[in-house]
Amino acid sequence: MEALYYYWSIWFVWIMVTFIMEKSLWRSVLGICVLVHIIFSHVMISVLDISINAGFLMTFLYACAAFVIFRPSYRMMRIMQLGSMVSAYAFFMIFALYDPVWFTIIKVDWVVFALLILMCMTYGQPLTERITLWMMSVCLGEALYALTIHRLTSSIVIGDLSFLSFVVQGAVFLLGVDQFEKLLNARSSRKSVKGAAKST
Template sequence: MEKSTWRNVLGVCVLVHIICSHVMIAMVGVRINAGFLLTFLYACMAFVIFRPVYRIISIMQLGSMVSAYAFFMIFALYDPVWFTIIKVDWVVFALLILMCLTYGHQLMERITLWMMSVCLGEALYTLAIHRLTLPVVIGDLSFLSLVVQGAIFLLGVDQFGKLLSTRSSRKPVKGAAKST
Protein backbone atom coordinates (compact mmCIF):
# COMPACT_ATOMS: atom_id res chain seq x y z
CA MET A 1 0.00 0.00 0.00
CA GLU A 2 1.51 3.32 -1.03
CA LYS A 3 1.88 6.15 1.46
CA SER A 4 -1.27 8.25 1.71
CA THR A 5 -3.56 9.91 4.21
CA TRP A 6 -5.91 6.92 3.99
CA ARG A 7 -3.06 4.59 5.02
CA ASN A 8 -2.19 6.80 8.00
CA VAL A 9 -5.82 6.92 9.18
CA LEU A 10 -6.11 3.15 8.79
CA GLY A 11 -2.89 2.64 10.78
CA VAL A 12 -4.11 4.85 13.62
CA CYS A 13 -7.44 3.00 13.70
CA VAL A 14 -5.67 -0.37 13.88
CA LEU A 15 -3.39 0.81 16.71
CA VAL A 16 -6.33 2.21 18.71
CA HIS A 17 -8.16 -1.07 18.11
CA ILE A 18 -5.22 -3.11 19.42
CA ILE A 19 -4.93 -0.93 22.52
CA CYS A 20 -8.66 -1.16 23.25
CA SER A 21 -8.91 -4.92 22.68
CA HIS A 22 -7.99 -5.68 26.32
CA VAL A 23 -10.47 -3.21 27.83
CA MET A 24 -13.85 -4.49 29.01
CA ILE A 25 -16.82 -2.17 29.50
CA ALA A 26 -19.52 -3.28 31.96
CA MET A 27 -23.08 -2.21 31.22
CA VAL A 28 -26.24 -3.66 32.84
CA GLY A 29 -24.58 -6.94 33.83
CA VAL A 30 -23.01 -7.45 30.41
CA ARG A 31 -19.29 -7.05 29.78
CA ILE A 32 -18.50 -5.77 26.29
CA ASN A 33 -15.01 -5.73 24.83
CA ALA A 34 -14.02 -2.26 23.64
CA GLY A 35 -12.46 -3.85 20.55
CA PHE A 36 -15.86 -5.34 19.72
CA LEU A 37 -17.47 -1.90 19.97
CA LEU A 38 -14.77 -0.36 17.76
CA THR A 39 -15.17 -3.14 15.18
CA PHE A 40 -18.90 -2.61 15.09
CA LEU A 41 -18.41 1.16 14.86
CA TYR A 42 -15.97 0.75 11.93
CA ALA A 43 -18.41 -1.58 10.17
CA CYS A 44 -21.33 0.82 10.61
CA MET A 45 -19.24 3.73 9.35
CA ALA A 46 -18.15 1.70 6.32
CA PHE A 47 -21.76 0.75 5.61
CA VAL A 48 -22.75 4.42 5.63
CA ILE A 49 -19.67 5.77 3.79
CA PHE A 50 -19.51 3.21 1.00
CA ARG A 51 -23.30 3.15 0.50
CA PRO A 52 -24.31 -0.10 -1.14
CA VAL A 53 -26.40 0.42 -4.25
CA TYR A 54 -29.14 -1.90 -3.09
CA ARG A 55 -29.35 -1.13 0.62
CA ILE A 56 -32.39 -3.34 1.30
CA ILE A 57 -30.72 -6.33 -0.36
CA SER A 58 -27.56 -5.68 1.66
CA ILE A 59 -29.58 -5.63 4.87
CA MET A 60 -31.27 -8.91 3.93
CA GLN A 61 -27.88 -10.47 3.13
CA LEU A 62 -26.55 -9.21 6.44
CA GLY A 63 -29.54 -10.74 8.24
CA SER A 64 -28.90 -14.13 6.67
CA MET A 65 -25.23 -14.01 7.66
CA VAL A 66 -26.03 -12.96 11.24
CA SER A 67 -28.57 -15.78 11.51
CA ALA A 68 -26.07 -18.30 10.14
CA TYR A 69 -23.42 -17.22 12.67
CA ALA A 70 -25.78 -17.38 15.63
CA PHE A 71 -27.36 -20.66 14.46
CA PHE A 72 -24.09 -22.54 14.16
CA MET A 73 -22.76 -21.23 17.46
CA ILE A 74 -25.99 -22.20 19.29
CA PHE A 75 -26.19 -25.52 17.43
CA ALA A 76 -22.66 -26.37 18.54
CA LEU A 77 -23.57 -25.47 22.12
CA TYR A 78 -26.63 -27.72 22.26
CA ASP A 79 -25.35 -30.58 20.07
CA PRO A 80 -21.54 -30.73 20.40
CA VAL A 81 -21.30 -34.20 18.82
CA TRP A 82 -21.22 -32.70 15.32
CA PHE A 83 -18.30 -30.46 16.19
CA THR A 84 -16.00 -32.83 18.05
CA ILE A 85 -13.56 -33.23 15.16
CA ILE A 86 -13.98 -29.84 13.48
CA LYS A 87 -14.16 -26.77 15.66
CA VAL A 88 -17.27 -24.68 15.24
CA ASP A 89 -15.14 -21.57 14.64
CA TRP A 90 -13.82 -23.06 11.40
CA VAL A 91 -17.31 -23.99 10.20
CA VAL A 92 -18.61 -20.50 10.92
CA PHE A 93 -15.51 -18.95 9.33
CA ALA A 94 -15.86 -20.98 6.12
CA LEU A 95 -19.61 -20.41 5.85
CA LEU A 96 -19.43 -16.65 6.38
CA ILE A 97 -16.43 -16.26 4.05
CA LEU A 98 -18.33 -18.07 1.31
CA MET A 99 -21.36 -15.88 1.94
CA CYS A 100 -19.21 -12.72 1.84
CA LEU A 101 -17.58 -13.80 -1.42
CA THR A 102 -20.99 -14.56 -2.90
CA TYR A 103 -22.84 -11.47 -1.68
CA GLY A 104 -20.14 -8.82 -1.96
CA HIS A 105 -18.85 -7.59 -5.29
CA GLN A 106 -16.03 -5.30 -4.16
CA LEU A 107 -13.50 -5.67 -1.35
CA MET A 108 -14.95 -2.94 0.88
CA GLU A 109 -18.44 -4.38 0.53
CA ARG A 110 -17.17 -7.85 1.47
CA ILE A 111 -15.21 -6.65 4.48
CA THR A 112 -18.11 -4.51 5.67
CA LEU A 113 -20.48 -7.47 5.39
CA TRP A 114 -17.94 -9.65 7.21
CA MET A 115 -17.41 -7.27 10.12
CA MET A 116 -21.08 -6.41 10.59
CA SER A 117 -22.28 -10.00 10.36
CA VAL A 118 -19.70 -11.30 12.81
CA CYS A 119 -20.35 -8.47 15.29
CA LEU A 120 -24.13 -8.75 15.16
CA GLY A 121 -23.96 -12.55 15.15
CA GLU A 122 -21.76 -12.54 18.25
CA ALA A 123 -24.13 -10.15 20.01
CA LEU A 124 -27.17 -12.24 19.04
CA TYR A 125 -25.48 -15.47 20.14
CA THR A 126 -24.36 -14.01 23.47
CA LEU A 127 -27.73 -12.50 24.24
CA ALA A 128 -29.49 -15.76 23.28
CA ILE A 129 -27.45 -17.84 25.73
CA HIS A 130 -27.12 -15.25 28.51
CA ARG A 131 -29.55 -17.20 30.69
CA LEU A 132 -27.25 -20.23 30.62
CA THR A 133 -24.03 -18.45 31.52
CA LEU A 134 -23.57 -16.10 34.41
CA PRO A 135 -20.83 -13.77 33.16
CA VAL A 136 -22.01 -12.46 29.80
CA VAL A 137 -19.06 -11.33 27.69
CA ILE A 138 -19.58 -9.97 24.19
CA GLY A 139 -16.54 -9.94 21.93
CA ASP A 140 -13.77 -11.86 23.64
CA LEU A 141 -10.29 -12.19 22.16
CA SER A 142 -11.16 -15.29 20.10
CA PHE A 143 -13.93 -13.24 18.45
CA LEU A 144 -11.47 -10.47 17.59
CA SER A 145 -9.09 -13.05 16.17
CA LEU A 146 -11.91 -14.39 13.95
CA VAL A 147 -12.62 -10.87 12.67
CA VAL A 148 -8.99 -10.24 11.76
CA GLN A 149 -8.55 -13.66 10.12
CA GLY A 150 -11.63 -13.11 7.98
CA ALA A 151 -10.59 -9.63 6.88
CA ILE A 152 -7.10 -10.83 5.97
CA PHE A 153 -8.53 -13.80 4.05
CA LEU A 154 -10.90 -11.53 2.10
CA LEU A 155 -8.02 -9.18 1.30
CA GLY A 156 -5.93 -12.13 0.11
CA VAL A 157 -8.74 -13.39 -2.14
CA ASP A 158 -9.11 -9.90 -3.61
CA GLN A 159 -5.37 -9.59 -4.28
CA PHE A 160 -5.31 -13.07 -5.82
CA GLY A 161 -8.18 -12.09 -8.12
CA LYS A 162 -6.32 -8.95 -9.19
CA LEU A 163 -3.20 -11.00 -9.86
CA LEU A 164 -5.12 -13.44 -12.03
CA SER A 165 -6.83 -10.66 -13.96
CA THR A 166 -3.57 -8.83 -14.69
CA ARG A 167 -1.90 -12.06 -15.69
CA SER A 168 -4.69 -13.00 -18.10
CA SER A 169 -4.87 -9.51 -19.60
CA ARG A 170 -1.22 -9.49 -20.70
CA LYS A 171 -0.79 -9.29 -24.44
CA PRO A 172 1.92 -11.33 -26.13
CA VAL A 173 4.93 -9.39 -27.36
CA LYS A 174 5.43 -9.36 -31.13
CA GLY A 175 8.40 -11.33 -32.27
CA ALA A 176 8.57 -13.36 -29.06
CA ALA A 177 9.02 -17.08 -29.41
CA LYS A 178 5.96 -19.16 -28.57
CA SER A 179 6.39 -21.82 -25.94
CA THR A 180 4.50 -25.07 -26.17
Protein backbone atom coordinates in the same frame (compact mmCIF):
# COMPACT_ATOMS: atom_id res chain seq x y z
CA MET B 1 -3.27 -18.90 22.76
CA GLU B 2 -6.18 -16.80 21.47
CA ALA B 3 -4.32 -13.64 22.47
CA LEU B 4 -1.26 -14.80 20.51
CA TYR B 5 -3.38 -15.47 17.40
CA TYR B 6 -5.04 -12.09 17.77
CA TYR B 7 -1.80 -10.12 18.10
CA TRP B 8 -0.10 -11.90 15.20
CA SER B 9 -3.17 -11.35 13.02
CA ILE B 10 -3.70 -7.69 13.88
CA TRP B 11 -0.01 -6.84 13.45
CA PHE B 12 -0.07 -8.60 10.07
CA VAL B 13 -3.00 -6.41 9.04
CA TRP B 14 -1.11 -3.30 10.17
CA ILE B 15 1.97 -4.33 8.16
CA MET B 16 -0.19 -4.94 5.07
CA VAL B 17 -1.89 -1.57 5.47
CA THR B 18 1.37 0.31 6.07
CA PHE B 19 3.65 -1.26 3.48
CA ILE B 20 1.46 -2.80 0.76
CA MET B 21 -1.25 -0.19 0.23
CA GLU B 22 -0.44 2.92 -1.79
CA LYS B 23 0.27 6.11 0.14
CA SER B 24 -2.97 7.99 0.73
CA LEU B 25 -5.06 9.58 3.45
CA TRP B 26 -7.19 6.41 3.56
CA ARG B 27 -4.09 4.29 4.31
CA SER B 28 -3.05 6.61 7.16
CA VAL B 29 -6.53 6.58 8.71
CA LEU B 30 -6.75 2.79 8.41
CA GLY B 31 -3.33 2.34 10.02
CA ILE B 32 -4.30 4.58 12.96
CA CYS B 33 -7.59 2.69 13.40
CA VAL B 34 -5.72 -0.64 13.57
CA LEU B 35 -3.30 0.72 16.19
CA VAL B 36 -6.15 2.14 18.30
CA HIS B 37 -7.91 -1.22 17.99
CA ILE B 38 -4.83 -2.95 19.44
CA ILE B 39 -4.68 -0.51 22.36
CA PHE B 40 -8.34 -0.93 23.33
CA SER B 41 -8.55 -4.71 22.81
CA HIS B 42 -8.04 -5.35 26.54
CA VAL B 43 -10.56 -2.75 27.76
CA MET B 44 -13.86 -4.25 28.95
CA ILE B 45 -17.05 -2.20 29.36
CA SER B 46 -19.54 -3.61 31.86
CA VAL B 47 -23.28 -3.11 31.36
CA LEU B 48 -25.31 -4.85 34.09
CA ASP B 49 -23.99 -8.44 33.97
CA ILE B 50 -22.71 -8.21 30.39
CA SER B 51 -19.07 -7.34 29.66
CA ILE B 52 -18.39 -5.92 26.19
CA ASN B 53 -14.90 -5.64 24.78
CA ALA B 54 -14.01 -2.15 23.52
CA GLY B 55 -12.36 -3.73 20.49
CA PHE B 56 -15.67 -5.39 19.64
CA LEU B 57 -17.48 -2.05 19.80
CA MET B 58 -14.81 -0.37 17.67
CA THR B 59 -15.02 -3.15 15.05
CA PHE B 60 -18.78 -2.73 14.86
CA LEU B 61 -18.47 1.07 14.60
CA TYR B 62 -15.89 0.67 11.80
CA ALA B 63 -18.27 -1.60 9.92
CA CYS B 64 -21.23 0.78 10.35
CA ALA B 65 -19.12 3.75 9.22
CA ALA B 66 -17.92 1.79 6.17
CA PHE B 67 -21.51 0.86 5.31
CA VAL B 68 -22.48 4.55 5.37
CA ILE B 69 -19.34 5.93 3.67
CA PHE B 70 -19.03 3.47 0.80
CA ARG B 71 -22.79 3.38 0.13
CA PRO B 72 -23.09 -0.13 -1.29
CA SER B 73 -25.39 -0.63 -4.25
CA TYR B 74 -28.73 -2.34 -3.60
CA ARG B 75 -28.61 -1.36 0.08
CA MET B 76 -31.86 -3.11 0.99
CA MET B 77 -30.57 -6.33 -0.55
CA ARG B 78 -27.31 -5.93 1.38
CA ILE B 79 -29.29 -5.61 4.63
CA MET B 80 -31.17 -8.82 3.81
CA GLN B 81 -27.91 -10.59 3.01
CA LEU B 82 -26.46 -9.32 6.28
CA GLY B 83 -29.47 -10.71 8.13
CA SER B 84 -28.91 -14.16 6.61
CA MET B 85 -25.23 -14.08 7.65
CA VAL B 86 -26.05 -12.99 11.20
CA SER B 87 -28.65 -15.76 11.47
CA ALA B 88 -26.17 -18.34 10.16
CA TYR B 89 -23.54 -17.29 12.71
CA ALA B 90 -25.92 -17.39 15.67
CA PHE B 91 -27.54 -20.66 14.51
CA PHE B 92 -24.31 -22.62 14.28
CA MET B 93 -22.98 -21.28 17.57
CA ILE B 94 -26.20 -22.16 19.40
CA PHE B 95 -26.44 -25.51 17.61
CA ALA B 96 -22.89 -26.38 18.74
CA LEU B 97 -23.82 -25.41 22.30
CA TYR B 98 -26.89 -27.66 22.48
CA ASP B 99 -25.56 -30.55 20.36
CA PRO B 100 -21.74 -30.57 20.49
CA VAL B 101 -21.46 -34.12 19.08
CA TRP B 102 -21.58 -32.78 15.54
CA PHE B 103 -18.49 -30.65 16.18
CA THR B 104 -16.19 -33.13 17.91
CA ILE B 105 -13.82 -33.36 14.92
CA ILE B 106 -14.38 -30.04 13.17
CA LYS B 107 -14.57 -26.96 15.40
CA VAL B 108 -17.65 -24.82 15.03
CA ASP B 109 -15.44 -21.75 14.50
CA TRP B 110 -14.04 -23.31 11.32
CA VAL B 111 -17.53 -24.09 10.00
CA VAL B 112 -18.77 -20.56 10.72
CA PHE B 113 -15.58 -19.05 9.27
CA ALA B 114 -15.85 -21.01 6.00
CA LEU B 115 -19.58 -20.37 5.63
CA LEU B 116 -19.44 -16.62 6.26
CA ILE B 117 -16.33 -16.14 4.09
CA LEU B 118 -18.11 -17.88 1.20
CA MET B 119 -21.19 -15.71 1.77
CA CYS B 120 -19.06 -12.54 1.85
CA MET B 121 -17.32 -13.48 -1.39
CA THR B 122 -20.67 -14.28 -3.01
CA TYR B 123 -22.59 -11.23 -1.80
CA GLY B 124 -19.90 -8.53 -2.01
CA GLN B 125 -17.84 -7.74 -5.08
CA PRO B 126 -15.40 -4.98 -4.02
CA LEU B 127 -13.11 -5.64 -1.07
CA THR B 128 -14.75 -2.87 0.96
CA GLU B 129 -18.19 -4.51 0.71
CA ARG B 130 -16.79 -7.93 1.60
CA ILE B 131 -14.96 -6.72 4.71
CA THR B 132 -17.92 -4.55 5.77
CA LEU B 133 -20.29 -7.53 5.47
CA TRP B 134 -17.80 -9.72 7.33
CA MET B 135 -17.31 -7.37 10.29
CA MET B 136 -20.99 -6.47 10.65
CA SER B 137 -22.19 -10.07 10.37
CA VAL B 138 -19.79 -11.51 12.94
CA CYS B 139 -20.32 -8.63 15.39
CA LEU B 140 -24.13 -8.77 15.16
CA GLY B 141 -24.04 -12.57 15.17
CA GLU B 142 -21.92 -12.63 18.32
CA ALA B 143 -24.25 -10.14 20.03
CA LEU B 144 -27.32 -12.17 19.02
CA TYR B 145 -25.71 -15.38 20.24
CA ALA B 146 -24.73 -13.77 23.56
CA LEU B 147 -28.21 -12.36 24.15
CA THR B 148 -29.81 -15.70 23.25
CA ILE B 149 -27.82 -17.72 25.79
CA HIS B 150 -27.85 -14.97 28.41
CA ARG B 151 -30.51 -16.75 30.48
CA LEU B 152 -28.30 -19.85 30.75
CA THR B 153 -25.26 -18.04 32.12
CA SER B 154 -24.72 -15.81 35.13
CA SER B 155 -22.49 -13.37 33.25
CA ILE B 156 -21.53 -13.08 29.63
CA VAL B 157 -18.59 -11.63 27.71
CA ILE B 158 -19.08 -10.24 24.21
CA GLY B 159 -16.03 -9.88 22.00
CA ASP B 160 -13.20 -11.59 23.86
CA LEU B 161 -9.74 -12.02 22.29
CA SER B 162 -10.70 -15.28 20.60
CA PHE B 163 -13.57 -13.48 18.86
CA LEU B 164 -11.35 -10.54 17.86
CA SER B 165 -8.82 -13.03 16.49
CA PHE B 166 -11.63 -14.63 14.49
CA VAL B 167 -12.63 -11.24 13.05
CA VAL B 168 -9.09 -10.23 12.12
CA GLN B 169 -8.28 -13.59 10.52
CA GLY B 170 -11.36 -13.28 8.34
CA ALA B 171 -10.32 -9.78 7.25
CA VAL B 172 -6.78 -11.03 6.48
CA PHE B 173 -8.22 -13.90 4.42
CA LEU B 174 -10.42 -11.53 2.42
CA LEU B 175 -7.43 -9.22 1.83
CA GLY B 176 -5.43 -12.19 0.57
CA VAL B 177 -8.24 -13.28 -1.76
CA ASP B 178 -8.48 -9.73 -3.12
CA GLN B 179 -4.72 -9.60 -3.83
CA PHE B 180 -4.89 -13.03 -5.49
CA GLU B 181 -7.80 -11.90 -7.71
CA LYS B 182 -5.85 -8.78 -8.73
CA LEU B 183 -2.85 -10.94 -9.62
CA LEU B 184 -5.00 -13.25 -11.75
CA ASN B 185 -6.62 -10.28 -13.50
CA ALA B 186 -3.21 -8.73 -14.21
CA ARG B 187 -1.95 -12.00 -15.69
CA SER B 188 -5.05 -12.45 -17.86
CA SER B 189 -4.81 -8.86 -19.13
CA ARG B 190 -1.12 -9.39 -20.02
CA LYS B 191 -1.99 -12.56 -21.94
CA SER B 192 -4.75 -10.77 -23.85
CA VAL B 193 -2.36 -7.91 -24.76
CA LYS B 194 0.28 -10.39 -25.94
CA GLY B 195 -2.33 -12.27 -27.99
CA ALA B 196 -3.52 -9.04 -29.62
CA ALA B 197 0.09 -8.05 -30.42
CA LYS B 198 0.79 -11.42 -32.05
CA SER B 199 -2.38 -11.28 -34.17
CA THR B 200 -1.36 -7.89 -35.55
